[in-house]
Amino acid sequence: xxxxxxxxERWRYPRFFTENxxxxxxxxxxxxxxxxxxxxxxxxxDIAVLCDGHGTDFLAELVxxxxxxCEFKILEKSxxxxxxxxxxxxxxxxxxxxxxxxxxxxxxxxxxxxxxxxFTKRCVSRPDEKSLSKKLLRWQKIAKEAAKQCGRGIxxxxxxxxxxxxxxxxxxxxxxxxxxxxxxxxxxxDAVSNFKKNVDIVIGSEGGFEPSExxxxxxxxxxxxxxxxxxxxxxxxxxxxxxxxMNMTGNM
Numbered sequence: 311x312x313x314x315x316x317x318x319e320r321w322r323y324p325r326f327f328t329e330n331x332x333x334x335x336x337x338x339x340x341x342x343x344x345x346x347x348x349x350x351x352x353x354x355x356d357i358a359v360l361c362d363g364h365g366t367d368f369l370a371e372l373v374x375x376x377x378x379x380c381e382f383k384i385l386e387k388s389x390x391x392x393x394x395x396x397x398x399x400x401x402x403x404x405x406x407x408x409x410x411x412x413x414x415x416x417x418x419x420x421x422x423x424x425x426x427x428x429f430t431k432r433c434v435s436r437p438d439e440k441s442l443s444k445k446l447l448r449w450q451k452i453a454k455e456a457a458k459q460c461g462r463g464i465x466x467x468x469x470x471x472x473x474x475x476x477x478x479x480x481x482x483x484x485x486x487x488x489x490x491x492x493x494x495x496x497x498x499x500d501a502v503s504n505f506k507k508n509v510d511i512v513i514g515s516e517g518g519f520e521p522s523e524x525x526x527x528x529x530x531x532x533x534x535x536x537x538x539x540x541x542x543x544x545x546x547x548x549x550x551x552x553x554x555x556m557n558m559t560g561n562m
Contacts, residue, residue: 323369324350325359325458327465331384336360336370339379347375358382365390365463390463394561397508399424399485400548401477403515406435409545414449418456418466420552421561425449426480427471432517442471474523477512478530485510487532490551492518492541494534498554501533505559513548 324346330337338346338360346352352372360368360382367390370382400422402413414425427449429436437445449468457465472480481487485508488498492514512527528534537550556562 321461323357323359325361325461327361327363327454327458329362331360331362331368334384336368336382336384337379338382343375343378343380346380361390361463363465365393367463392461393463394421394556394559396505396559396561397423398552398555399426399508399510401426401428401510401512402548403428403430403513404433404435404471405515405544410445410449411452412545413548414452414468415456416549417552418453418462419460420549421556422466422552423464424467424469426469428474428477429471430474430515430523431520433515434517446470481510481530483531484508487530488512489524489527489532489534490537490547491524491534493524494536496535498535499558501535509555511551511555513551514544516544
């Protein structure tokens, strides 16, 4: 298979993350080994795209599949093309049931870099510490699988949950801060014309935000903006917000 054809077919190949890359060899281990050998049934000579998790892709050929690891020969190295040139951090108010699973998956596909689940005054879902620990592990796994599927160059981080009052400790005035607020009538394009490299966005749960919370965020420098006249579900709002944001910054 020629070099040009390999480049054209790149998106058809299975994708895996590994930091174990040295010279012209890469090793894939862990759960991905079973996927390579038992699910995909890849054979010696089959092609995959490997990513180091830091924005570099490697077109690679399977050399061998041993017990516990797979060895690949690197054919080509290139910068990942799917990463946005802005770093978006999503503060997502905790929704009910398993809606966060959907939010994590789709937010990763839309280009988010980091997600911090937060508890606001109107959050109904308030799982205990043990349940939260399990949920965080599941969300991080969902983020990894979504990053593989959509060709990301990093695996977005799902941070531990925080209370709304902790946001002021986590944000920086150096970042572009955006509150997507159900009571605002200002479009994003009117509220923010120039985006900094780091962008923090805040999205509410099913009940939205208390006015006092919106006021506090605005005091921190967040622009309160609208996603339109229609009422979006809490799992739809972050996807719509990220899509608009990525489009406005040329990252769609």
